[in-house]
Amino acid sequence: MYKDDYVSAFGKLAPREAWKADTLAKMRALEARRADPFASDAAVPEAPDRRAVPFAARVRRAALPVAALVMLAILPVTTLRGCGAGGGNSSMNAAAYDGAAPQTVLEADNGSYSLADAPEAAPHDAVVGAYDTAAPAGEAAPRNAVSCDSAPCAAAAESFAGAGGTREKSEFASGEKPFGTLAAADLSVASVRFEISDQAALIEDYEELAALLNDVAVCEQGDPDAEHDGEGFVFTLTFTDGTQTEVRVYPAFLVIDGAGYRAEAEACDALSRYALRLLEAPPARP
Amino acid sequence: MAEAAVCTSAEEILERYAATVFSAAYAMVKNRADAEDIAQDVFLSYVRAKPVFESAAHEKAWLLRVTANRCKSFFRSAWQRKTTGLAEDFPDTPFTAAETSVVDAVNRLPQKYRQVIYLYYIEGYATGEIAALLGMPQNTVLSQLARARRLLKTALKGEFDDV
Numbered sequence: 001m002y003k004d005d006y007v008s009a010f011g012k013l014a015p016r017e018a019w020k021a022d023t024l025a026k027m028r029a030l031e032a033r034r035a036d037p038f039a040s041d042a043a044v045p046e047a048p049d050r051r052a053v054p055f056a057a058r059v060r061r062a063a064l065p066v067a068a069l070v071m072l073a074i075l076p077v078t079t080l081r082g083c084g085a086g087g088g089n090s091s092m093n094a095a096a097y098d099g100a101a102p103q104t105v106l107e108a109d110n111g112s113y114s115l116a117d118a119p120e121a122a123p124h125d126a127v128v129g130a131y132d133t134a135a136p137a138g139e140a141a142p143r144n145a146v147s148c149d150s151a152p153c154a155a156a157a158e159s160f161a162g163a164g165g166t167r168e169k170s171e172f173a174s175g176e177k178p179f180g181t182l183a184a185a186d187l188s189v190a191s192v193r194f195e196i197s198d199q200a201a202l203i204e205d206y207e208e209l210a211a212l213l214n215d216v217a218v219c220e221q222g223d224p225d226a227e228h229d230g231e232g233f234v235f236t237l238t239f240t241d242g243t244q245t246e247v248r249v250y251p252a253f254l255v256i257d258g259a260g261y262r263a264e265a266e267a268c269d270a271l272s273r274y275a276l277r278l279l280e281a282p283p284a285r286p
Numbered sequence: 287m288a289e290a291a292v293c294t295s296a297e298e299i300l301e302r303y304a305a306t307v308f309s310a311a312y313a314m315v316k317n318r319a320d321a322e323d324i325a326q327d328v329f330l331s332y333v334r335a336k337p338v339f340e341s342a343a344h345e346k347a348w349l350l351r352v353t354a355n356r357c358k359s360f361f362r363s364a365w366q367r368k369t370t371g372l373a374e375d376f377p378d379t380p381f382t383a384a385e386t387s388v389v390d391a392v393n394r395l396p397q398k399y400r401q402v403i404y405l406y407y408i409e410g411y412a413t414g415e416i417a418a419l420l421g422m423p424q425n426t427v428l429s430q431l432a433r434a435r436r437l438l439k440t441a442l443k444g445e446f447d448d449v
Contacts, residue, residue, distance in 0.1 A: 002388045002438065003407055003447040009385035010408045013376065015308040015322055020300060023326045027296040030333045195359060225331045225352045231362045258334055 064188055064242055171259060172218050178256055179213035186210075189238040192275045195231045195248065201278040209235075212274055213247075216254065216267040224260030228253040233275035249275065290342040300329060303346065306409070307353050313404035314357040316393045318375035324356045331356075350409065351419050354401060361397060391441040399434035402427055407447070 172178045184206035193200035203209050222228075228250035235247040248255035249272055252265040293299035307328050312321035331352055339345040372381055372389050381389075392403055405416045413431065417424040438446040 002384075002391075002442050002444065005382070005384040005388040006392060006403075006446075007407060009372065009381055009389045010309050010313070010404075012379050012381065012385075013309045013312060014305050015325060019308075019322050019326070020304055023304070023329050024296060024300055026326065027300065027329055027333050030330060031296060034333070223335060223337065225335050226348065226355065231359050 064240070068242075171221070172256075172261065174219050175217060177214065177217045179210075179216060182210050182213050184210040186239050187237060188240045188242075189236075191236050192278055193234050193236075194279065195234055199279055203235075203278060208274065212267070212271050216263060216271070218254060218256075218261035218263050220262055222253060222260040222262050224248075224255040224258060227260060227262070228255075233272055233279075235271070235275070292339045292342055292345055296329075296333065299332060299345075303349050304329075306346065307349050309408065310350055310353045310404060311357060312375075313392075313408070314354070314397055314401050315360060320360065324353065324360060327356055328352050346409075347415075347419050350405070354420060357397070357401070388442065388446075391438055394441065395434055395437055399430055399437070402430045403434050406431060 187206045187210065190203040190206060190209055191200055192203060232248045232250040232253075232255075235249065237245045237247065239245070245257055246255075249268050251272070252263060252268055254261050254263045254268065290302075293302055304325070308321055308325040311324040311328075312318065315321050315324065328349060332349065337348055339348065371393075372386050392400060395403070401420070402416060405411045405419065406413070411419065413427045414424050417427045420427070435446050
């Protein structure tokens, strides 16, 4: 019988030893990173995410840390002057700013905001706390929000509170809207692609994307690998403070940064239709 | 015979299921390089998901289900490599002429038939178990199995299985 030949042929199939060693190394690296999310090991295989972001987006992403470093040199001085002009209500004195600035510079020297790895460092910042090691502009904003009455300070603080509140969480309860407070202004780069394939599009209309994401409500958690069927759309969202979130959209199912959730079918369908529209007619790239 | 315990470490699960996951992927994608990519992705998914299993059978079924899902996604992508054949994929493995011809014949079947044939004959699952694993009605599995056997009978000029 032919089935015996079929069974014996498959009995001889085995993966290469080099493949096993490589897979084991990647599994260990992933385990280590999940056990210690603050570790600086960037060798864990997240290649599909990197490949998904087009070159233009990477350039734009790199521009943020550079701008942040420039602002670092300017903002403490200008903010101090602004607070002083506002009536001198600030309890922050010049010495406090002097203390803040070198700390942030030190972080930049450590590589947190270097051109090469700023996006990879960003999620660590989000876990540590929105203000502890966030972008240098955010370093000054919360401190000023307590004691400074000037409008720019208050606006900056509000913006960071809205964005940080969304991204600090890694798990969401049933009925919760993970992006309920997301505003278009919180996004610096957004892209969408088909799962696995490299067909991708940059998103330029953040208003529509934010509105669609605002409506997404999750239900209970689900297995991100087994509870959905078919190919999904992958939204990669880079926020103004450099942190990044990946949202995979399937029929009635979402995977947010690797965590799966059953979700309202209608909102998922709306996001899928939006992704399909962009991918079929990608907007002109800058 | 006592049932094997659930794996507790990356080494253990890789050692126990590497060949199973790899050959399941190979049966579906018919290409060694793609099968290795998919199998690696499955094991990384295991680390990410950290599922809790009731038994070793549950564990194996989860891995095979994730493999099947990954293969489905693979077939929707534009990054499929060219199918080369058993002898080219495994040049160091001595296959008999009968083995090569029967695997080639199975590889010419549509993907949905190949996965059912693989799960039924290689993994030894019953049709009800295959239905649960793939999330399809048992009658669909039975009809796919019957059609696959009929196609193989024509291709091989003989019965694949005399059940």
